[in-house]
Amino acid sequence: MQKIHLLLKKEELNEEKIESGKKIAVVLDVLLATTTITSALHNGAKEVIPVMNSEEALEVAKAIPANDCVIAGEYEAKPIDGFVYPSPTLISKMIKDKTLILSTTNGTVALRKSAGATKVFIAALVNNPYVAKAIQKEKEAETIVVVCSGNSTGFSLEDFYGAGHFIQCLVGNQREEYELTDSALAALMFYQGRVEASKQTLADSFVGRMFTRHEGEEDLQLAAEKGAIDLVPILKDGKVVCSGKGIEVKTNN
Known part of the structure; x- marks a missing residue:
């Protein structure tokens, strides 16, 4: 019997524990990193490189011709000078056949801290059904660790x-x-009580309210579209690539 455990914020990640045993990590940052990553790959990005901070982003970019990459990021929800803001709808227009170098306060940090797991999947509302279907085939995994990246307040309603x-x-x-x-069960029960309220739940969250104030309606709408993108992104050797596409699943959950 596989165990499903939920971490409520990236600060709960213990890198030694994630490396022990046969663990699969599933990282969510619904607003916005994992939605942005999934959308970028869907729109033709060659790969996505998640980094810990803006300094690392610039260092990584030195090895890639400027015309072949997009450097995007935010810190504490504010744009980083010289970087594209990590809006999935904005990046989708410029990412085809390019590498996305992405730095965010929570999501990319959570991804990097999860890297020691046997496999690391990138999930969001837009691709959850497809990631779940792929993980159902991972019979050897003992524990599936679902990681909510969180936000500046700690707990993130949209990730939960x-x-x-x-x-x-x-x-x-x-x-x-x-x-x-119990944490995994609590998230499941919360979702089951609001199955038809994905956009409203995201809009009511702390980060969602910021989106509303700053004309982020288009990104909010995209992030709320359950099962809209049939991709299964994984973190492999420090880069996010697609391990699957077009997996037939029912998306009415």
């Missing part, structure tokens, strides 16, 4: 909701095959 949606997609009607920790 997204985690619940992912867990629903994963377990479906086969609850007896999984052991859910």
